[in-house]
Amino acid sequence: MxxxxxxxxxxxxxxxxxxxxxxxxxxxxxxxxxxxxxxxxxxxxxxxxxxxxxxxxxxxxxxxxxxxxxxLKAYEFTVRLGQATNTDDAEGEVIASSDLRPSDDEIKAALSGFVGDIMQVPPQFSAVKVDGQRAYKKARDGEEMELAARPLWVEELLLIERPDADHVVLEMTCGKGGYVRSIARDLGEALGCKAHVKSLRRIWSGxxxxxxxxxxxxxxxxxxxxxxxxxxxxxxVGLADLAEVRCLAESVARLRNGNPASVIASDVEFGEEVWASFEGKAIAVGIYKSGELHPTRVFVDHGA
Known part of the structure; x- marks a missing residue:
């Protein structure tokens, strides 16, 4: 037990x-x-x-x-130009270098290629699974892998500051699954100068x-x-991106038991994922269909 x-x-x-x-x-x-x-x-x-x-x-x-x-989430990060590392960040070993330093205008022009729906290859040192094993474990053993490119939505990628010729500070707003290290690496390749992430900060998430x-x-x-x-x-707070519907007092027990129940909704479409509240408290998340919520997740009331 x-x-x-x-x-x-x-x-x-x-x-x-x-x-x-x-x-x-x-x-x-x-x-x-x-x-x-x-x-x-x-x-x-x-x-x-x-x-x-x-x-x-x-x-x-x-x-x-x-x-x-x-x-969506946003990151502010500093990119070191002129050096590529095996980890795509400052923790790794420098594996290539360049004396080329692009101008601010060249950097801004290159950034536009990383906005919208893009495909990116995860870093070799990442938690992506390869043959049932984490990529970073294989990379530590000196194994090079062909990692598959993955889709990423980048809403915005901006040049915030240029402290000196070797560094740029960028801010990126993106969806799920983004690797900032891959953005820095690929930007360096696009500019022909090599690059890696020197520091990274997530400034907001949802x-x-x-x-x-x-x-x-x-x-x-x-x-x-x-x-x-x-x-x-x-x-x-974690349900902020979902529409809210209100459930009737007699619906609370049914929903918490995982059964469909009547809810009060406005501006909600058939088949939309929503959350149901009663007296301001979350009861369940589910799919709205013809005046009823069909729960997919229910919340236990611990009396707290």
């Missing part, structure tokens, strides 16, 4: 401003310990050296993680802003106190 996981049944979101040098998994572990939470997970991995928004889902909010993962995130130091200072609980955002 599996051992029952200990901790509190708390649900919601805690936004962390992840520091460099810490894995996303370690941040989740820190949050779970600090809140004595029974269940926690994050919405979108950040590389260990990256900083910024890491939204940690607690309890029933973990059921809304896919909606944050699929949402409804969550880095400016609202707690540092790990703050989390440690408030651990196991009501002060930290006060920073938990409602589960419903």
């Amino acid at each position: 599996a051992r029952k996981r200990k901790g509190r049944d708390i649900s919601g979101w805690l936004v962390v401003d992840k520091p460099a040098g810490m894995t996303s998994t370690a941040v989740v572990g820190k949050v779970r310990w600090a809140l004595d939470a029974k269940k926690a997970g994050h919405a979108g991995t950040l590389d260990p050296e990256a900083t910024g928004v890491l939204a940690v889902a607690l309890g029933e909010a973990t059921k809304t993680v896919p909606f944050i993962t699929d949402a 409804p969550f802003q880095a400016s609202d995130g707690l540092s790990v130091t703050q989390i440690d200072a408030m651990a196991r106190t009501p002060d930290l609980d006060a920073h938990i955002q409602p589960l419903e």
Whole structure:
């Protein structure tokens, strides 16, 4: 028999401003310990050296993680021109270099080729699975792989600053599954000068802003106190990209049991994915059909 996981049944979101040098998994572990939470997970991995928004889902909010993962997100990153590395970031070994330094206008012109629906090849050092094994494990063993290109929606890619001839600061807004390191690598190839990511920060992800995130130091200072609980955002924040319908009192039990039930909706189309609320609380996510919600995810009420 599996051992029952200990901790509190708390649900919601805690936004962390992840520091460099810490894995996303370690941040989740820190949050779970600090809140004595029974269940926690994050919405979108950040590389260990990256900083910024890491939204940690607690309890029933973990059921809304896919909606944050699929949402638009924005990154600010510094690109080092003139050097390519085997990891496509500053942690790797330099494998090629160039004395060419493109002008700002040349960089801006090249950036336009990375906007819209694009295809990108993940870095060799990435978590993509190849023959059942993570690519980074194979890369560490010196194995070179032909990784398949993947689609990515890039809404915007802007030149923000040019601190010096060797560096440019870019800001990218994109959809799910983007590799900023691949953008830097491919930009360097397009410009003929080689490039890699020197630093990376996720400034927002869906409804969550880095400016609202707690540092790990703050989390440690408030651990196991009501002060930290006060920073938990409602589960419903993770449903911001879905239309809301309201359910009747008599529909609550039916929906929570996974059965279709009547809802009150406006400006919702047949077959649309929506979430149902009762007195402001999320009851279920599902598909709207002819006045009823057909639930695909239901939320347990722990009385919190």
